[in-house]
Each structure stands twice: as structure tokens, then as C-alpha cells.
Amino acid sequence: MPTLAALLLATPVLAADYQPREAFAPREMGQAVNLYRSGNGAPGPDYWQNRADYRIKATLDPETPSLSGEEVIAYTNNSPDALSELWLQLDQNAYRPDSRGTYAAGKPDKGSSDGYVLDDVSVERDGKTTPVSVLVSDTRGRIPLGTPLAPKGGQVKIHIRYHFTIPGEEWGGRMGWGKAKDGPIYSLAQWYPRMQVYDDIRGWDTLPFLAQEFYLEYGDFDYEITVPSAMIVAGSGELKNPDEVLTRDQRARLDKARASDATVTVIGPDEIGKAATRPKADGTLTWHFAMKHTRDVALSISRAFAWDAARINLPDHKSALAMSFYPAESQGTDRWGRSTEYLKDSVERFSARWYPYPWPVAVNVAGPDNISGMEYPGLLFDGISDAGKDLFWITAHEIGHTWFPMIVGFDERRDAWMDEGFNTFIDVYQSDDFNKGEYAPKRDSEYAPGGGNPADEILAVLKDPNAPIILSRADTILEKYRHPVTYFKSAFGLVLLREQILGPERFDAAFREFIAAWAFKHPKPADFFRFMDSAAGEDLSWWWRGWYDHNWSLDLAVDKVVPGDAANGTVITVAARDKLVMPATLRVDFTDGSHRDYRLPAESFIRQAATTVTTEAGKTVAQVRLDPDDKLPDEDRSNNAWKAGAK
Known part of the structure; x- marks a missing residue:
């Protein structure tokens, strides 16, 4: 009964x-299938993207403080379109008091500089150089071309002389400078005018820099920075002139680190500021770096740096070098003394699980706390006060951005959920794996930052009538919802897709194929949705609709x-x-x-x-x-x- x-x-x-x-209605991707982008989500047989190669020479004046530079951008138009103008990204203009970014943040007049001052701009083509006048509109600059740049391989060189004042401690944001015990640290990003992206979806993609991050073309970089001789420079890419800027002992220690799984001291905290750490006592030194097949480079400069390094073991018996730069007050085994260990382990595991790390060095820098937690290719800005699990988490997260969006070139300004969410997703497994879960779990939820059940923590987001959907324009998302939606919901959606919907075997194979197919290219959301459907063998329209198009419960x-x-x-x-x-x-x-x-x-x-x-x-x-x-x-x-x- x-x-x-x-x-x-x-x-x-x-x-x-x-x-x-x-729930199961047909779902339109909102993006055409053509010879550029295939129905299976992969680049099409005629996929193209333009290229920007940079040669830069710059000088830091720490007294102002300011930076001045000369650059040559070799720009190649691989598109099928003739281009009658070129567009620059002038992101230093975000620090102007009247910038769109200050108004978008509700803080007009907060700016602290005049942004980029373009002293001279000219265009070189067919051996002839012609001065041009750049039409500046907020963080964008339009360069008119008298004769359109030919499609399918047309090339031009843009010569720019420029300078700008480095924003101070009161600003914060993506770059600037701040004080350490033994001297200021200059964390320099967006330090040269860069090309906007011209792609097959929108043509010139010229969203202003409001607070979201970047969308950039790939190319090779060769750059030099001249600084006072007492200063140490941490830069993206490989140092090309160690004989000129390092002592014999430092070069020997770096050689030892390249063969060592244990961290090797290059400049110890007790050596900071000592004359023996520099090859000459006064004047200036020029540091020369190069980095291939990247979309950007960044720098951090200070006389206050200790420096250590260790070998990174990569697939196919390859290797790279993990390095950390930090001031004396950050030393200690519970603090930055383990930074290189964290960096090395994260790069090794991400490389083995998803896609090999592509560059010769990976660098973590302890800089001003108000501009920490920011990633650039091969170089991270983290904080002087970071320690313990927080230092591990931020190190793993920021170097994880190598894969998204440095390798897979997402448009962060429009689709921050792909950049931050995909990276937070791979963080989950790195935190579980590192040193048998020493710092696990990590879920990046505003509600349970140190762990907890994400399936419980996401409920507040799903039931909040004001929470934005994942597929919102990034600039429209309030700070209140940025981590819960852009990071946490996006990442947890991939966890659910992997562990509850597809299973690890199907998901991992498809996800690795997606990364390899779009490495150093520009996928859009529709490409990802199509790729996972096709490679995993599943029509996931119901999932994309419920979790990404809507905030359904x-x-x-x-x-x-x-x-x-x-x-x-x-x-x-x-x-x-x-x-x-x-x-x-x-x-x-x-x-x-x-x-x-x-x-x-x-x-x-x-x-x-x-x-x-x-x-x-x-x-x-x-x-x-x-x-x-x-x-x-x-x-x-x-x-x-x-x-x-x-x-």
C-alpha cells in the first residue's frame, strides 16, 4: 500500500x-557562416587578419615622471578591403579629465594627465615618408591615407614621436607608479600608440577605452627602454643585451636558473641598491627586449627590485624561464619568495592541459597595490602586499590570461566574459592541482571567494532581477556584477558544461581543439558556440540560451x-x-x-x-x-x- x-x-x-x-527552440548565432568563419566554429579557408609589427625606442624620465618614445609600426593589410584610413589606440588618453572613461565611471575631472602628446606622425610607403595629421577622438586616433592601402598584403609604416606623463598613485587602473621602501616602481602598460583591429565582423573595431581591456592585432616586437643605470627593468619577451645591462654574476645566476627546477636568486633582497648589482654606477642604460607573435608588451622598472628565476618545463622537451621581481618588503616564504614557484607550476600545468606556453619567459612583478592584478603577454602586475593563497590565486589567474586572451585573441572590450570567465575556469583546476590542493578550492565568486559550493553561490546571481546576462556588452556591466557574472557565472558555466553536460573526455578534447584552431586569431562568441557544438557532437542551443542569453534558473x-x-x-x-x-x-x-x-x-x-x-x-x-x-x-x-x- x-x-x-x-x-x-x-x-x-x-x-x-x-x-x-x-528552452529547445532553434537558436540563431547572429553571425554569418562564410569563407572566413566556418559553420563548425573554426577559421574558414579564407580567414584573414591584419598584422602590426613594432619597433620602439623609449626613455623613462623618473623626475617628471614621464615617458617619451619613437616607434615605427609596420602594418600589413591582409583583408580583402582597400583601407582609406588607419586607426590608432591611444589609451593614455583615458587619464585625461574629460575622457569618456572618467564620465562612464561617474568621476569626471578625475584624470591626472594630458594623455598622449603626439609630437610627430608620418606615413612611409614605397620609400616615401609623408607627414600626417591625426584626428584624435578620446582614446582613438584616425590617420587619413591619401591613397588607400591595398588589400591582401598592402603594407605601410607609421612613424610616431610621442610623450606622456605617467599617472600617479592617486589614479590606479591598468598602469602607473607607486612607492616601495627602496624607491618607486613604474608599471608601464599602454605605453606606446597601438593599432586598432580591423576584422571581418565590424571592419575597424574602435570602441573607446572605458575600463574594459583590449582587442589587439598580433605581430613581432623589438623595443628598447633607456632608464637610469641604477634601475632594473622587467619586460615582456626576451632580454637581448644582458651583457650590457647585467653583471657577470647576474648572468651566471640566470644561466643556473635556466637549468633549475628550484628557484635561483638573481638579485637578493639584501643586495637591492648596492653598486655591485649594476654594471655601471651612473648615467643611463638601455635595455633591449624582443617578443615574437604577440599582441602587446609591458614593462616594470625600479631600483627597488629583488629578482629570482627558475626553469619552466614545457611539452616536447622545451623550456622557458619563470622570473619574479619584488621589493624587499615583499620577501619571505609566505610571500613573494614563492612567486616563481607559483608561476612555474601554473605555466607547466596550463601548458600540459590546454596548449603549450609560447614565449621564452614568464614574469611576475610586485608593484603598487592600486594597479595590481593586471596581465600582459609574458608579464604580470601583481601587488607588493600579496601573500599566501591570495598571491598564488592572483599569479595563477593573471598568467592564465596567457591562454585567454593572449593566445586565443578574444575581444575583451566587447566580450570580457570570454577573457575573464575562460581564464577563471582554468584557474579552478590549477588551484585543485597545485601542491595537492594546497590552496584549493578557488571559485572566484563574490559570495564565496575562498571556496564553498559554486552551485549554491550562483543562485543569488540567477535570482537577482537586475543581474545582467553573460552576453552583455562588457562596458555596461556595473562593478557590483562584474565578478559574479563576467568571471564567476561564465567560469561556472564551463565547469557545468565539462562536468555535468558533456563530460571531461568530450569537453577537454573539444576545448583543446578550439584553443589550437584559434591560437593567435580572433574568435567571436558565435565561433565558440559553434565549435563546441560541432567538436563535442552536441546541439547545445538549450544551454547557450538558458545560461548565456538569459539568466534563467x-x-x-x-x-x-x-x-x-x-x-x-x-x-x-x-x-x-x-x-x-x-x-x-x-x-x-x-x-x-x-x-x-x-x-x-x-x-x-x-x-x-x-x-x-x-x-x-x-x-x-x-x-x-x-x-x-x-x-x-x-x-x-x-x-x-x-x-x-x-x-
Whole structure:
């Protein structure tokens, strides 16, 4: 005879909010399939992108402080279009009091400099150099061309002389300077005018720099920075003239580090500022760096740096060098003394799991705390006060940006959820893996930054009527929601896709293929969605719609349990009571002590709001539990269980 609990569950609650034809409707990608971008999400047979190679010579004046430079940008137009103008990114202009960024932040007149001062700009073509006048509009600059630049390989060189005042401690943001005990640290990014991207989706993509990050062309960089001789320079790429800027001891220590898995001291904290650490006592030194196939380079400069290094072991018996630069007050085994260890381990694991690290060095810099937590190719700006698990997490996260968006060239200004969310996703597994989980778990939730169950923590985001959807323009997302949505929801969506929807085998293979296919290229959201559908062998329209297009919630419920007799199994009805659906595990415990897991695919709800499972005959059901390990973001777990005899 059915128990009271079975009778109470005999009449299902109608799933009024769930509509199968809404959840599983065809989903348009909003981006055409053509010879540039294929239907399988990979670059098409005629995919193209333009190229920008840079030669830069700059000088730091720490007294002002300011930077002046001369650069030559060799720009190649690989597009099928003739270009009648070129566009520059002038991101230093964000520090002007009247910049769009200060108004977007609600803080007009906060700016602290005049931005870029373009002293001279000219265009060289076919051996002839012509002065041009740049039309500056906020953080963009338009260069008119008298004769359009030819398609499919047309080349031009842009010569620019410029200078700017380095924003001070009161500003913060992506770059600037601040004080350490033994002298100021200059963290220099966006320190030269850069080319805007011209692509097959929008032509010139000229969003202003409001606070989001970057979208840049790839190329080779050769750059020099002249600084007072007492200063040490940490730069993106390989140092080309160590004989000129390092002592014999320092060069020997670096050679030792290249063969060492243990951290090797190059300049010890007790050596900071001593004359013996520099090859000459006064005047200036010019540091020369080069970096191939990158979209950007950055610098950090100070007389206050200690420096250590260790070998990074890469796939196919290759190697690179992990290095850390930090002031004396950051030393210690619970602080920056382990930075190189964290950096080395993260690069090695990301390389083995996803895609090999492409550059000869990876650098972590302890700089001013108000401009920390920022990534550039091969170089990270982290904070003087970072320590312990926070230093590990920020190191792993910032070097993780090598893969997204430095290798896979996402447009951070429009789609920050891809850059930050994908990187936070790979962080999850690095935190679990490092030193047997020393700093695990890490989920990057505003609600549980040190761990907790992300399936619980995401519920507040899903139920917040003001929370933006993932596919929002990045600049429109309030700071309140930036981490919960752009980082956490995006990352957790990939965790769910990997662990609950596709499984690690299908997901990992598809994700690695996506990275390899789009390495040093510019994928868009539609390319990712198409690629995962195709490579994983799954139409995921229902998932992209519910998690990315909308902020839908999940509520699966054990709706009815009708125990059977010895010849017939127990019939269990599971219903979807809210708009989102997901595959789910239904665990049935029997009175003989055994149990069975039934895997309900998302298609269980493709025609109706409820599905049934009939257990094997001859066994008596003791209890039933949906999602027994609490992995799904189910908004109401109180309706996930049924127990025989319960009242």
C-alpha cells in the first residue's frame, strides 16, 4: 500500500514556468557562416587578419615622471578591403579629465594627465615618408591615407614621436607608479600608440577605452627602454643585451636558473641598491627586449627590485624561464619568495592541459597595490602586499590570461566574459592541482571567494532581477556584477558544461581543439558556440540560451513516486519547474543496501515538463535523490528527495 509521502506526491505540481519549445527552440548565432568563419566554429579557408609589427625606442624620465618614445609600426593589410584610413589606440588618453572613461565611471575631472602628446606622425610607403595629421577622438586616433592601402598584403609604416606623463598613485587602473621602501616602481602598460583591429565582423573595431581591456592585432616586437643605470627593468619577451645591462654574476645566476627546477636568486633582497648589482654606477642604460607573435608588451622598472628565476618545463622537451621581481618588503616564504614557484607550476600545468606556453619567459612583478592584478603577454602586475593563497590565486589567474586572451585573441572590450570567465575556469583546476590542493578550492565568486559550493553561490546571481546576462556588452556591466557574472557565472558555466553536460573526455578534447584552431586569431562568441557544438557532437542551443542569453534558473523536482509490486518497478516522475533544464543524476537507494544512478539527459524535457523513470522489478525503493552530490545550481533542493515512510 502506498505510503503517505507517496500519496502526497501523487499529484504533480505543474511546471508553469518551463516551456519545452522555448528552452529547445532553434537558436540563431547572429553571425554569418562564410569563407572566413566556418559553420563548425573554426577559421574558414579564407580567414584573414591584419598584422602590426613594432619597433620602439623609449626613455623613462623618473623626475617628471614621464615617458617619451619613437616607434615605427609596420602594418600589413591582409583583408580583402582597400583601407582609406588607419586607426590608432591611444589609451593614455583615458587619464585625461574629460575622457569618456572618467564620465562612464561617474568621476569626471578625475584624470591626472594630458594623455598622449603626439609630437610627430608620418606615413612611409614605397620609400616615401609623408607627414600626417591625426584626428584624435578620446582614446582613438584616425590617420587619413591619401591613397588607400591595398588589400591582401598592402603594407605601410607609421612613424610616431610621442610623450606622456605617467599617472600617479592617486589614479590606479591598468598602469602607473607607486612607492616601495627602496624607491618607486613604474608599471608601464599602454605605453606606446597601438593599432586598432580591423576584422571581418565590424571592419575597424574602435570602441573607446572605458575600463574594459583590449582587442589587439598580433605581430613581432623589438623595443628598447633607456632608464637610469641604477634601475632594473622587467619586460615582456626576451632580454637581448644582458651583457650590457647585467653583471657577470647576474648572468651566471640566470644561466643556473635556466637549468633549475628550484628557484635561483638573481638579485637578493639584501643586495637591492648596492653598486655591485649594476654594471655601471651612473648615467643611463638601455635595455633591449624582443617578443615574437604577440599582441602587446609591458614593462616594470625600479631600483627597488629583488629578482629570482627558475626553469619552466614545457611539452616536447622545451623550456622557458619563470622570473619574479619584488621589493624587499615583499620577501619571505609566505610571500613573494614563492612567486616563481607559483608561476612555474601554473605555466607547466596550463601548458600540459590546454596548449603549450609560447614565449621564452614568464614574469611576475610586485608593484603598487592600486594597479595590481593586471596581465600582459609574458608579464604580470601583481601587488607588493600579496601573500599566501591570495598571491598564488592572483599569479595563477593573471598568467592564465596567457591562454585567454593572449593566445586565443578574444575581444575583451566587447566580450570580457570570454577573457575573464575562460581564464577563471582554468584557474579552478590549477588551484585543485597545485601542491595537492594546497590552496584549493578557488571559485572566484563574490559570495564565496575562498571556496564553498559554486552551485549554491550562483543562485543569488540567477535570482537577482537586475543581474545582467553573460552576453552583455562588457562596458555596461556595473562593478557590483562584474565578478559574479563576467568571471564567476561564465567560469561556472564551463565547469557545468565539462562536468555535468558533456563530460571531461568530450569537453577537454573539444576545448583543446578550439584553443589550437584559434591560437593567435580572433574568435567571436558565435565561433565558440559553434565549435563546441560541432567538436563535442552536441546541439547545445538549450544551454547557450538558458545560461548565456538569459539568466534563467533551474528547479528540477522529484514530483511523484509510485511504488510498484515485485513484478513491476517503482515509477518516479521528475519535473522541470523553472525555465532552465540540465542533465541530472537520479539516485535510487534500495532497501537491500544497493543503489542505482539513472542519468536523465536534458532531452528528458524536450517535449514535456516531466519525465518518468521505472526502477528494476523485484527491488523496494528506500529513498530517491536528484543531484545527490549537489553539483547543479538547483534553486530549491527541498523538492529533490523522497524517502519511504517520511511524513
